[in-house]
Amino acid sequence: MPTRYRIALDAMGGDHGPAAVVPAALKVLRRHQDRVQLILVGDEDTLRRALEGHGGREGELLRIHHAAQAVDMDELPSQALRFKKDSSMRVSINLVKEGEADACVSAGNTGALMATARYVLKTLPGIDRPAICTQIPCIGGSFRMLDLGANVDCSAEHLFQFAVMGSVLTEASEDNPVPRIGLLNLGVEEIKGNDQVKQAAQLLQGSALNYGGYVEADRMYQGVADVVVCDGFTGNVALKASEGVASVISRYLREEFTRNALTRIAGLVALPVLRALRRRLDPRRYNGASLLGLRGVVVKSHGGADYVAFEHAIEVGVLEAEKNVPRLIDERIGEMFAQEREQP
Amino acid sequence: MPTRYRIALDAMGGDHGPAAVVPAALKVLRRHQDRVQLILVGDEDTLRRALEGHGGREGELLRIHHAAQAVDMDELPSQALRFKKDSSMRVSINLVKEGEADACVSAGNTGALMATARYVLKTLPGIDRPAICTQIPCIGGSFRMLDLGANVDCSAEHLFQFAVMGSVLTEASEDNPVPRIGLLNLGVEEIKGNDQVKQAAQLLQGSALNYGGYVEADRMYQGVADVVVCDGFTGNVALKASEGVASVISRYLREEFTRNALTRIAGLVALPVLRALRRRLDPRRYNGASLLGLRGVVVKSHGGADYVAFEHAIEVGVLEAEKNVPRLIDERIGEMFAQEREQP
Numbered sequence: 226m227p228t229r230y231r232i233a234l235d236a237m238g239g240d241h242g243p244a245a246v247v248p249a250a251l252k253v254l255r256r257h258q259d260r261v262q263l264i265l266v267g268d269e270d271t272l273r274r275a276l277e278g279h280g281g282r283e284g285e286l287l288r289i290h291h292a293a294q295a296v297d298m299d300e301l302p303s304q305a306l307r308f309k310k311d312s313s314m315r316v317s318i319n320l321v322k323e324g325e326a327d328a329c330v331s332a333g334n335t336g337a338l339m340a341t342a343r344y345v346l347k348t349l350p351g352i353d354r355p356a357i358c359t360q361i362p363c364i365g366g367s368f369r370m371l372d373l374g375a376n377v378d379c380s381a382e383h384l385f386q387f388a389v390m391g392s393v394l395t396e397a398s399e400d401n402p403v404p405r406i407g408l409l410n411l412g413v414e415e416i417k418g419n420d421q422v423k424q425a426a427q428l429l430q431g432s433a434l435n436y437g438g439y440v441e442a443d444r445m446y447q448g449v450a451d452v453v454v455c456d457g458f459t460g461n462v463a464l465k466a467s468e469g470v471a472s473v474i475s476r477y478l479r480e481e482f483t484r485n486a487l488t489r490i491a492g493l494v495a496l497p498v499l500r501a502l503r504r505r506l507d508p509r510r511y512n513g514a515s516l517l518g519l520r521g522v523v524v525k526s527h528g529g530a531d532y533v534a535f536e537h538a539i540e541v542g543v544l545e546a547e548k549n550v551p552r553l554i555d556e557r558i559g560e561m562f563a564q565e566r567e568q569p
Numbered sequence: 570m571p572t573r574y575r576i577a578l579d580a581m582g583g584d585h586g587p588a589a590v591v592p593a594a595l596k597v598l599r600r601h602q603d604r605v606q607l608i609l610v611g612d613e614d615t616l617r618r619a620l621e622g623h624g625g626r627e628g629e630l631l632r633i634h635h636a637a638q639a640v641d642m643d644e645l646p647s648q649a650l651r652f653k654k655d656s657s658m659r660v661s662i663n664l665v666k667e668g669e670a671d672a673c674v675s676a677g678n679t680g681a682l683m684a685t686a687r688y689v690l691k692t693l694p695g696i697d698r699p700a701i702c703t704q705i706p707c708i709g710g711s712f713r714m715l716d717l718g719a720n721v722d723c724s725a726e727h728l729f730q731f732a733v734m735g736s737v738l739t740e741a742s743e744d745n746p747v748p749r750i751g752l753l754n755l756g757v758e759e760i761k762g763n764d765q766v767k768q769a770a771q772l773l774q775g776s777a778l779n780y781g782g783y784v785e786a787d788r789m790y791q792g793v794a795d796v797v798v799c800d801g802f803t804g805n806v807a808l809k810a811s812e813g814v815a816s817v818i819s820r821y822l823r824e825e826f827t828r829n830a831l832t833r834i835a836g837l838v839a840l841p842v843l844r845a846l847r848r849r850l851d852p853r854r855y856n857g858a859s860l861l862g863l864r865g866v867v868v869k870s871h872g873g874a875d876y877v878a879f880e881h882a883i884e885v886g887v888l889e890a891e892k893n894v895p896r897l898i899d900e901r902i903g904e905m906f907a908q909e910r911e912q913p
Contacts, residue, residue, distance in 0.1 A: 377763040411805045421722040446813035461755045462786040462803050463810040469790035470811040481842045488842050495839040498825045498832050525583040
C-alpha cells in the first residue's frame, strides 16, 4: 500500500473559507486518490453542508475535524494566539504537531499563521527564524524567493539560513540538485548593499551552497537565480510591487482594447492570444507559500484565493509532505554544522 | 527679457554619450527657444562633430564647454572623485556650483554622480543625506518615490527628510499644494514594519505634511499617494522589480502574438492598440531622477537613455531650475525647524 499524505486544511480561513477550500479539496482528492487523505478543519455543520453542496461526502479520504472558532483576516497575531485556541487555523497546526497530519494549508491571515505555527511547532534546531518562501514565474521558468515578510530585520546569519532552506526546498521540488542562490542587492558590485547583505555574501561564498552572487530585482525576472534571498521587508515590497505593476498593465491592456468600436474588434480577434497571455501570467498557478524552518509543513495560501488557487496551495503541501522538507532542512543544517566543526 | 535657465549637460555620460545628448539638446532648444540655454560639457572636438552631424551649431543658446575626461559607467565613485576632476560629469556639476548653470543633467554612473554632486555642491542645511527621487506612472496619473538607492540604511529622521523633499518637489512640479505622503510598509496596520519606519510615521504624523499613513507596494500603483517614502535599498528593489515584471510581460505579449500565422494576424489587427499600450507604458516619458537635498539641481538620466528619454531628463532639469527646488527645500526645512522651536 502506498503512503498516503494526510493534509489538514484550514477550511474557515481566507476571504472565501469553505467556498474555496471544499471544492479545491474535492479536486485534489480526485487527482491523487491513492496518495492523499484530506482533513477539513472547521465548523462541522458548515463544512458538512458545503461538502454536500459540492457533491462530495465525508469518508476515510476526506474527513471533517471540528473546530469551533475562526481567526479573522485582520486579527492581531497576539490576539489569535491567546484567544483562538480552538480556531480552524490552530487546530490544523495542532494536527501536524500531533502527527495526525503531514502538512497543513491555510488561507488565513499571515501574521497569525506564522505566530501560531511558530508557537505550536517550534523552529528546527539551527534555524533562528522561519521564513516565507514562494515560487515566482520568470523568463524560462520560475525561481523561489524568501523571506517575503516574516522577518523585517535580518542579520547575515538569518539570510544565510534562508539560503539553506530555499536551496533544500528547490532541490526537493524541482529535481534541481544544485540550485543557484542569489542575494538580492542594489547592484552586482562587491561594494554595494548594506552590511547584513555583504556579510551574508561572505557566509554564502564560504559554504557548500551553489552561490552565484548578488542579483538585482529586475534581473531576477530574467531567471538568473533559482533562489533569491532577502530580508522580509524587501522581499514583501518586491513581490507586492511586482503584483502592482502586473495589475496596472493588465488594466491598461483592457482599457486600450475597449477604447472604441475598432479596438473592441481588435480585442475580439486577439482574444485567444490575450487568453494565452493571461494563463501564462495567472498568479493562481503559483499560489502556496511555504513557511520554512518549522518542525512541520505549513503552507500559506493567498487570502483571496479561489478554489483553483487553493488547489495549487494544497499541491504545495502534498509535495512538501511527500519530500518531508522539514527533515531535509534539519539534515542539511546538521551536515553544515558538522562540516564547520571539522574545518580548522 | 524673460529669464533663461542655463542647463549643463554631461554630454559624455551614459551608454550613448553625445549620440543621445546632442539631438536631445537640439530638440529641447527648439521647444524652449526663449527659456533655456544649454551647455554641452565634454570633449570639444567630439561635441562639435556631433553637433554638425545633427545639423546644429554652437551659438549663444548652445555652448560647448570642454572637459577632457569622462567617468566610466562602472567606475567606482571614490575613483571618479579622485582621478576624474576634469570629467564631463564633474565639470557639469562645477558649473552649477559656480553659478554658471542653474541645473545639470547626467546619464553617467549613479554612484559617481551622487558622490561628486555631494562633494562639490554639499547638502542643504538640515538635510543629512541627499536622496534620489523619480516620477512613476500609476493608475490615474503618477507618483514620486524616494529614496531609490542613494542610502541603503536610513534612520527615521532621514525618512522624514525624504518626505519633506518629496513633498516640495511634487508641489513645485505638479501644481499640487498638498501632496499625500505615504510611507512604504508591509501592511497598513500600525504594528507592522521595522523600527525606523514606525518612528518615521510618528514624525510625519506630528508634522505639517499631508501624511496619509502606510502604503503597500502594490497599492502605490493604484495611486493612493503622491509621494512614497522608503529607504534606498527597498526603493531600488521596488523600482527594479517593477521594471523586471513589465519587461517579462511585454516579452510574453510579443511571444504570444508571434506564436503562429493566426496569432501574427491577430497581432497586426491589434497593432494600433498595442502601440497605444506601449506609449502609455513607455519608461522614457518618466526619465530623469532628481538628486534632492543638494545646494543645486542635479538630474540623473537612465544610463541607457536614448535621445527621447534624455530629452525628458533635460525637461526635469529645466523645471527644477525654474522653480528653484533647492531653495524651496531649504525654505521648507527652515520653516519646519522654526515651528518646532516655537512649539512648547
